[in-house]
Amino acid sequence: MSNKPTFTSAAEAEAAFYEALARSDLDAMMAVWSEDEEVVCVHPDNPRLVGLASVRESWRQLFTGKVKLSVRTSHRVVTATMQLEVHSVIEHIAVEGEKRLQPPMVATNVYMRGALGWRLVMHHASAAPENPHAARPDAPRIVH
């Protein structure tokens, strides 16, 4: 029925996620997401999306825009069990045609192992400036 790739590890699924993002490839992006779980996606400074249809639509909109992004990740911290893995990564985002890097983001990516290998079930990304008050002078002084 499906020609979707099988990811044999969460790390492999994560690599495919960021490759799909760099190529603005919607099919490759959606192949990384789980079809079994109630998926959750949080794009920076946007409302939380729940469910595959909303998540797909958000990537479709991003990929049809003119902005091309490439993301390098670093400083991965992993919490892993046999069936579920959570990766916290710092995202370094470059916009095609711009020399300057965007301020760093932090992402929490959750992968689950199912019958068809590892799939993404949650992606939560947000700004993580190194100097928060310089980056957002309007930011409230409460940290939570």
Place this chain on the structure above:
Amino acid sequence: MSNKPTFTSAAEAEAAFYEALARSDLDAMMAVWSEDEEVVCVHPDNPRLVGLASVRESWRQLFTGKVKLSVRTSHRVVTATMQLEVHSVIEHIAVEGEKRLQPPMVATNVYMRGALGWRLVMHHASAAPENPHAARPDAPRIVH
């Protein structure tokens, strides 16, 4: 050796987390966090913190400030296995003495089951305005 409470479910640990926050109780807050795993904490619009010492210091600073917060959570989406649970929640934050609610936040909370019950290993919170461009006119137009 320890008088720390044992949480028999991730939901119980989560309730204790938000109670500790509402009471600005540092000991109760740190009793929720795992001492076994490399913990991660992201406060909204702040750099990611890794390790118990940094995480503890961030809560100490928050709790010694003058701002008292109470947080109600809603719309919990759970991804669960026997040993690891991930909760995505919407946080509705009230600042003591202010009538108006803060804009909603989204949090991804990760709990692991160890010998001493369920403990928090990651907390990632960020702004999730219902209308992102109204809330942050300076927000970049890229969503990732």
